[in-house]
Structures are given as C-alpha cells and as structure tokens.
Amino acid sequence: MGIHFLTGFPGFVATELIHQLFKEGITKQVFAVVLPSDLAKAKSKGTLIEGQYEGCQIVLFEGDITLPNLGLADEELAIINPKITFVWHLAAIYDFAVSREVAWKVNVHGTANVNDFVCRLEKLERYMYFSSACIAGKRKGAILEMELIRPIAFHNYYEETKFEAELLVDDLKLELPITIIRPGIIYGHSKTGVTQKFDGIYFLFNAVEYFKGKIVIPQLGSKHTLLQMVSVDYIAEASVRLCMLPEAAGETLHITGSQPYTAAHIYQEIAKIMTGKKTFGILSLGIAKAMLEQPSIRKLVHVTSQTIDYLDYEGKFDTKDFDKLIASSEITCCDLMETLPVLIKFYEENKHLKSYYV
Numbered sequence: 001m002g003i004h005f006l007t008g009f010p011g012f013v014a015t016e017l018i019h020q021l022f023k024e025g026i027t028k029q030v031f032a033v034v035l036p037s038d039l040a041k042a043k044s045k046g047t048l049i050e051g052q053y054e055g056c057q058i059v060l061f062e063g064d065i066t067l068p069n070l071g072l073a074d075e076e077l078a079i080i081n082p083k084i085t086f087v088w089h090l091a092a093i094y095d096f097a098v099s100r101e102v103a104w105k106v107n108v109h110g111t112a113n114v115n116d117f118v119c120r121l122e123k124l125e126r127y128m129y130f131s132s133a134c135i136a137g138k139r140k141g142a143i144l145e146m147e148l149i150r151p152i153a154f155h156n157y158y159e160e161t162k163f164e165a166e167l168l169v170d171d172l173k174l175e176l177p178i179t180i181i182r183p184g185i186i187y188g189h190s191k192t193g194v195t196q197k198f199d200g201i202y203f204l205f206n207a208v209e210y211f212k213g214k215i216v217i218p219q220l221g222s223k224h225t226l227l228q229m230v231s232v233d234y235i236a237e238a239s240v241r242l243c244m245l246p247e248a249a250g251e252t253l254h255i256t257g258s259q260p261y262t263a264a265h266i267y268q269e270i271a272k273i274m275t276g277k278k279t280f281g282i283l284s285l286g287i288a289k290a291m292l293e294q295p296s297i298r299k300l301v302h303v304t305s306q307t308i309d310y311l312d313y314e315g316k317f318d319t320k321d322f323d324k325l326i327a328s329s330e331i332t333c334c335d336l337m338e339t340l341p342v343l344i345k346f347y348e349e350n351k352h353l354k355s356y357y358v
Contacts, residue, residue, distance in 0.1 A: 002027060002083075002084075002085030002086060002123070002125065003027060003029045003030070003031055003080075003083045003084050003085060003086075004021055004026070004027050004029075004030050004031070004084075004085070004086040004087075004088060005030075005031045005032070005033075005080070005084045005086065005087045005088070006018070006030060006031070006032045006033075006087075006088045006089075006090065007032070007033055007065055007070075007088070007089050007090055007091035007114060008088075008089070008090030008091040008092070008130075009032040009034060009038075009042055009045075009046075009058075009060075009090075010034070010038060010041050010042040010045040010046070011090060011091070011196070012186075012195065012196035012197070012232060013090055013130070013183075013186065013232060013235060013236070014032070014088070014090045015045060015049070015196075016189075016232045016233060016235070016236040017088060017090075017236045017239065017240065018030055018032075018049055018058065019049060019052075019236065020233075020236040020237055020239075020240045021240060022049070022052075022053035022056045023053070024240060026240060026243075026244065027086075028053075028055055028056045028057065029056070029057045029058075029059065030056075030057070030058045030059070031059050031061060031080055031083075031084065032046075032058060032059070032060055032061065033061045033062075033063040033064075033065070033070050033071070033072065033091075034060050034061065034062060034063065035062075035063075035064055036062055036064075039060065039062055042060055043060065046058040046060060061076055061080070065091050065106070065110035065111075065113050065114055066105050066106060066109055066110045066113065067113065068113060068116075069113075069116075069117065070113060070114065070117055081120060081121055081122060082122050082123065083123075084121050084123065084124070085123050085124065085125045085126075086124075086125055086126050086127075086128065086243060087114075087117075087118050087121070087124065087126075087127045087128065088128045088130070088243075089111065089114045089118075089127070089128070089129050089130065089169075090130045091106070091110060091114075092106060092107050092110070092111075092130075092162065092165075093106045093107055093158065093161075094158070094199075095158060095358075096155070096156045096158050096304060096306035096307070096309075097156070097304055097305075097306055098156070098157055098158055099157065100157045100160075100161075103157040103158060103160070103161040104157075104161055104164075106161075107158075107161035107162055107164070107165045108161050108164045108165050108168070110165075111129075111165040111168055111169065112168055115168055115169065115172060118172075118176065119172070119175070119176070124176065124177065125177060126177050126178075126179060126243050126248075126249060127169075127172075127176050127177065127178045127179070128178075128179050128181065128239065128242075128243050129166070129169045129178060129179070129180050129181065130181050130183065131162055131165070131166040131169070131180050131181065131182045131252075132158075132159075132162045132182055132183060133182045133183065133184050133185075133228065133254060133256055133317050134155075134158065134159045134162055135148075135159060135162050135163040135166055135182065136151060136159075136315050136317070137150075137151030137152075137153060137154040137155065137159050137160070137163065138151050138152060138153045138154065138155065139151040139152075139315050140314040140315055141314070141315065141316065142316050142318055143254075143315050143316065143317050143318060144318050144320075145182070145251070145252050145253055145254050145318060145319070145320070145321045145322065146251075146252055146321065148163075148166065148167065148170055148252070150163065151163075155306065155309040155310075156306055156309075166180060166252075170252070173250050177249040177250070178249065178250065179242055179243065179248045179249060179250075179251055179252075179253065180251070180252040180253070181235075181239055181242070181253055181255060182252065182253065182254050182255070182256075182317075183230060183235055183255050183256070184228040184229055184230050184254070184255065184256030184257055184317065185200045185201060185227060185228065185229040185230070185310075186200060186229075186230060186231070186232055186235055187200055187201045187202070187229055187230070187231055187232070187336075187339075187343060188231065188232060188342075188343050188346060189231060189232055189233050190231035190233055190234065190334040190339045190342065191233070191342065192342070192346070193342040193343045193344075193345055193346030193347075194346060195232070195343075195346065195356075196356075197356060197357075197358055198302065198347065198351075198356045198357055198358065199358045200229070201227075201229060201266070201343070202343075202347065203302070203303045203304065203307045204220070204221075204266065204267055204270050205270060205274070205343075205344065205347050205351075206301060206302040206303050206357075207220060207267075207301060207303050208267075208270050208271050208274045208275065209274070209302075209351065210300065210301045210302075210303075211271075212274070212275055216279075216280040216281060217271050217275060217277055217278075217279050217280065218279060218280065218281050218282060218283035219264060219267065219268070219279040219280070219281060219282045219283065220263070220264075220267050220279075220283055220285070220288065220311060221262070221263030221264040221266065221267045221285075221311040221312075222262070222263050222264060222285070222311060222312045223262050223263075223264045223265075224262065224314070225262060225263040225264075225310075225311060225312055225313050225314065226260040226261070226262060226263075226316060227260065227261060227262070227263050227266055227310070227311075227313075228256035228257050228260045228316075228317055229256075229257050229260075229266075229336055230255055230256055230257040230333065231333075231334055231339065234255070234257075234331070234333045234334065235255055237331045238255050238322075238326055238329075238331055238333075239255070241326060241329050241331060242325060242326070245325060247325065248325055251321060251325070252321075253319075253321055253322040253325070254317045254318065254319045254321075254322055255319075255322060256317045256319060257333055257336065258332075258333035258334075258335065259335050259336065259337075260316075261336060261337065263310075263311045263312075266336070267279065267311075269337060269340060270340065270344070273340060273341060273344050274344055274348075285308050285311055285312050288308050289305050289308040289309075292304065292305035292307075292308065293305045302357050302358070304358065
C-alpha cells in the first residue's frame, strides 16, 4: 500500500487529493511537509480528515521546500525516506501577480529541492508533479501534452516559473517514474460548491457581484476564447487513478475539463444565474485591465488585472493522451454549466467572508 508524501498541504487541491487517497483505500498514511505558518491550520484540517476515514493518518512535518532537504532534520529524513513510495508535489505560489523573486524562489528553486529529495528515495513508485496549463504562456492554437515549448512570452511570473519548474521535472523522466499533471483552471467541488479562495472563475462572480447594483451588466470575455475549467474533485479522482496506472509513468497530461465554453458564454451564464439579467454592451478588456490596475478599483471589485489576460486567450489544450489513459475508468467530468448553480450558491453564502478573497 505504501506511504504517500505531499507538499502543498493544507492547500485546496492537496486536501482533496488526501480525501481521495483515503476514500479509495490507496493508502492509510500520508506524510506532508508543511510551512511553520500553516502548521496550526494543517493540524486542524488533518484531524477533520482523519475523523472521516477509519485507521487513516496524516503525519505532518514542519518544513519548507525552498530549503535544502525541504527543511527536514536528518533524523526525520532517516525515518521517512525508506517508507515513501509516492510523492505528490503541489506546493507553489499560485498567484498571477506574484513578484519574480518570490516566484523563482518557491516555484523553481523549491521544485529543484523536491527533485533532489525524490531522487534519494529508495522505494519510489511514482513522482506526481503538478504543473499548470499556464506554462503555455502566450502560445496560440493547439497545445499538445508532450510538448514543452517555450512560448514567445509569458503573461506573468507565475507562468514563467511554472514552465521553468516543469523543465526541471521533465529532465528526470529518464531516471524516475514521473507523471506530470497540467490542470486547467480549477474551481470548487462539483457537488458541494466548496472552494478555498474566490479566484479563477470566482473573479467573474466578483465582477458580476460588483455590477449587480448598476444600471447594466457589461459583457466581459471574448467569444473566441475557450476557458478550460475543471472541478477540484475531478482533478483529485483523475490524478489518483493515474498514479496507479503503470502506463502513466513518463507522461505529461492535460486535465482541463470535458466541455470548454467561451469566456463570453460563461460570463453571460453567471450574470443570468446571479442577477436574472442579460449582459448589455461590451466592456473592452483593455479598458477593464487598465481600470483594475488602479488599487482602489481592484480592491472594490475583487478582481486582479492579470485575470483579464485569460479572457482573451487563444490557446487550446489537447487531451488525447489523458483521455486514452482514463478511458477505462468510470470517472466522469462534470459539465461546468450544470455545476455553476452549485458554485454560485456557495459563493452567495460566503461572499461576506473576507478570508475567501484574494
């Protein structure tokens, strides 16, 4: 059965992955390296998870991926290294507005440290690395899974550093059993609507919420941009299935949802559900970005200016390899339009809580 080691807990996706691992009986024990600042939250969340699965345990280690040996003591390494069979590396700075220095320290140098850690494991069966579809930067047209082509430019330092980090992991494929996951835009749980932050698609919710009291709700988003979005529970289910498939070793896979919709269509549907109104007119994305670069407006609307870049994006992520590997499973990806009411219900119930806003 083996022990699974995670970075990124108590983050949103890492938490859902642990639930899925315990739910499917893949393992009964998870090791997680946790930042000192997140330790109290991790202990609380870990206790809640353990209470739902009999005989399952989450063992926390205080550490930091930006440090050699992940900040773990030699005594801890001696104990845990011979026991770990699967590694899940999810820790990263998920922020489109992150500075270059911080992004490189965490996303690139942090991944290099995790790679070093993984290379010393004696019983490794799989290294599951979470990259991002954003590594495509400003590429246009079809983007294949096994391609790792440097784009002519990136929208932000998050994209750039996730690309550089994936290069480091990809270089180890001939030495280690690695599966690289490139998720699309991840949203909340498809059945409960639960999310950890109002980012991603929730920026569109925030925009509609802001325009609610105005005379009209202007249209945002291009009719030519396909937003490939996927629920956190599908990401977890599919990734856990892939970690157990021998043929997934050595693969890079897009998990970007089943049915892509245009940015314009998604925004229109959100406005319809939240307000009962149709959008009217068009707010230029250039003007919208310029407005959101003003701190006072950004704080009022709760939308980052970098979000606008993804409402006029011309890339399309191919999923042939992922589809082939997952075809024999009974896992199904929910349709975003069918899930929107559930997501919006959770948003409406929690929009008064400051802790959800980026």
